Amino acid sequence: MEEFVVKFSSALGWSILHSLWFGFIIYILILCLFYVFPKMSASAKSHFSLLGSFALFFFFITIFLKGFLTMNAEIAMQLLENPLQYPSALVNTVESHLFIEPYFPIIVSVYIIGILIEGIKLVRSYFKLNKIKSKGLSSVPHAWQLLFDDLIIKMGVKRKVNFQISSLVEVPMMIGYLKPFVFFPIAAVNRLDMQQVEAILIHELTHIKRNDYLLNFLKVFIETILFFNPFIWLLGNLIEKGREYACDDSVIKLNVQPRIYAEALLHLEQLRKKGHHPLGMAAFYTKSDLLNRIKRIITMKTNYVNRKQKLVALSVGIIGIAAIAWTQPTAQSSKNQIKITGSTYSPNSLNTVLHPNAKPSSVKVDFIAKVSNMDATKKMEKRDTLWSSLQDSTATYFQSPEWKSKIAGIEKNAQGLSETAKELAAQFNSEEWQSQVKAQVEAGKLLSKEWEEKLQSPEWKAKIADINNAAKISEKMAKEFAEKFNSEEWQSQIKVQVEAAQLLSKEWEEKLQSPEWEAKIADIKNAADMYEKMTKEFVEKFNSLEWQDKIKTPVEEGQSNKRN
Numbered sequence: 001m002e003e004f005v006v007k008f009s010s011a012l013g014w015s016i017l018h019s020l021w022f023g024f025i026i027y028i029l030i031l032c033l034f035y036v037f038p039k040m041s042a043s044a045k046s047h048f049s050l051l052g053s054f055a056l057f058f059f060f061i062t063i064f065l066k067g068f069l070t071m072n073a074e075i076a077m078q079l080l081e082n083p084l085q086y087p088s089a090l091v092n093t094v095e096s097h098l099f100i101e102p103y104f105p106i107i108v109s110v111y112i113i114g115i116l117i118e119g120i121k122l123v124r125s126y127f128k129l130n131k132i133k134s135k136g137l138s139s140v141p142h143a144w145q146l147l148f149d150d151l152i153i154k155m156g157v158k159r160k161v162n163f164q165i166s167s168l169v170e171v172p173m174m175i176g177y178l179k180p181f182v183f184f185p186i187a188a189v190n191r192l193d194m195q196q197v198e199a200i201l202i203h204e205l206t207h208i209k210r211n212d213y214l215l216n217f218l219k220v221f222i223e224t225i226l227f228f229n230p231f232i233w234l235l236g237n238l239i240e241k242g243r244e245y246a247c248d249d250s251v252i253k254l255n256v257q258p259r260i261y262a263e264a265l266l267h268l269e270q271l272r273k274k275g276h277h278p279l280g281m282a283a284f285y286t287k288s289d290l291l292n293r294i295k296r297i298i299t300m301k302t303n304y305v306n307r308k309q310k311l312v313a314l315s316v317g318i319i320g321i322a323a324i325a326w327t328q329p330t331a332q333s334s335k336n337q338i339k340i341t342g343s344t345y346s347p348n349s350l351n352t353v354l355h356p357n358a359k360p361s362s363v364k365v366d367f368i369a370k371v372s373n374m375d376a377t378k379k380m381e382k383r384d385t386l387w388s389s390l391q392d393s394t395a396t397y398f399q400s401p402e403w404k405s406k407i408a409g410i411e412k413n414a415q416g417l418s419e420t421a422k423e424l425a426a427q428f429n430s431e432e433w434q435s436q437v438k439a440q441v442e443a444g445k446l447l448s449k450e451w452e453e454k455l456q457s458p459e460w461k462a463k464i465a466d467i468n469n470a471a472k473i474s475e476k477m478a479k480e481f482a483e484k485f486n487s488e489e490w491q492s493q494i495k496v497q498v499e500a501a502q503l504l505s506k507e508w509e510e511k512l513q514s515p516e517w518e519a520k521i522a523d524i525k526n527a528a529d530m531y532e533k534m535t536k537e538f539v540e541k542f543n544s545l546e547w548q549d550k551i552k553t554p555v556e557e558g559q560s561n562k563r564n
Contacts, residue, residue: 011067013104016111016228019060023231026052030238042249043210046242050215053235057222111228118224129175132183136167140184147194148182148201154254155205165189170272174204177213187271196264199256206250212243241292248297262294 030052034045140148140163148163159180166183175181182204184197192200207213219239226232251261269290427433454460484490511517541547 007068009104009108011064012108014067015060015064018063019229022059023056023229026056027231027234042242042245046239049235049238053222114227118227122224132168138165140165151201157205157209171268172200172204174207180208185271191267195260199251199261199264202251202254203247206247258297262297
């Protein structure tokens, strides 16, 4: 057992450490790929990010299995060589990593605890989704169902999809792979119009068509195993963004107006209160993600790598190129060699062949000078040719009818603006305009003077005085009421009334508990029982045969008398 624990902790510890640098490389490579191909589709970006997660997961498993099996092989070989030294065989396999491996039991223990926590979260999410499938469901409006069926045919979704209204979800959500469900929150029924419902349904059906639920399940499983690795979460963020952006692109491609789709997402954000389920396909996850998606929908930009990611990718690319150039310095010098008749010559050997009697240094200087003069002459000729052609083309364009018509149009517009400015200046300086402005100023002064006189009049001052007096009276009455309610006299009256009420209540309680009252109640009950007994006797008497015979005889006699 001890051997297994040592092997397991060592293999798992090295897997955890190696997965960190490998995750960094995978993430940087994907960012570089996105930077080199900025117009890559959102679906492709999501798939590449998912492949990166798969690669990191398989690398983690491979390192673990390789370390575990390699340690077994080393122990077996040492046992075959010396079976009597079993303990030393186990120690010798790890003595080269004594600096790091003593911490592996702690790292593995923390990892196992983290796995348990993430597993519990995953199981809770699974049970919550099952609860959503079975409780709080209601049928969708008939118009929505017809629209949903039409979209399934239009988008070519082969599987049978259930569409339900749920009181347990806050945003539209897709759940399931073999038997997918699309749930709409019950609060969205009265918040969205048909066009907005169509946009959200297209989004959710695109998830089904892309098999996003199955891929998301694999992503969540990998994130649970590699929860300690920050790069697996960064890759997961890229996967989610690419997945949602791909569904947004599908909505816009089906001729849905971006404004309508953005308004639908905003309405749904107002309904959301809690977080999302890891296994569910919600319409969106965070507010920042929603804001970026709305900006992208309105502008339809497909590049979602931010500036920091671009800077990191560019820096890593430059460092990589510099490292390659530094590690291979001989490759550049080999390119400067020239092959002549099967032999390899450098520039110095070529000069020696061309000038066998000259000194190497003078030949080299002469050769470089000639080449430099030739290059300079060619550059000057090329520059003069380009400059002359540019001058000719510029002069031709300035003399063309098109340019002259543009200049004439500009001059005409300038003349029109000048005439308009003159007309406005003449209007503002005219006597009619000045008189209108003067009349308005005088009217304003007159109105201001009237209000000033009114505010200074005795009537207005009397009204203000009455208002102030009423306010003082109200304040005085409120003060008097407060003093009265807080006075000892009022408190004593309240106390007396409370005591009187308590005394009356006590008297009634004693009266209701007294023998006299109980005797009265007993008499009433006896009278009621006697009345009930008498009523019962009367009913029995009226229903008896004797009474029926008595009633029957007079009736028959009366009928016989009528016949006679």
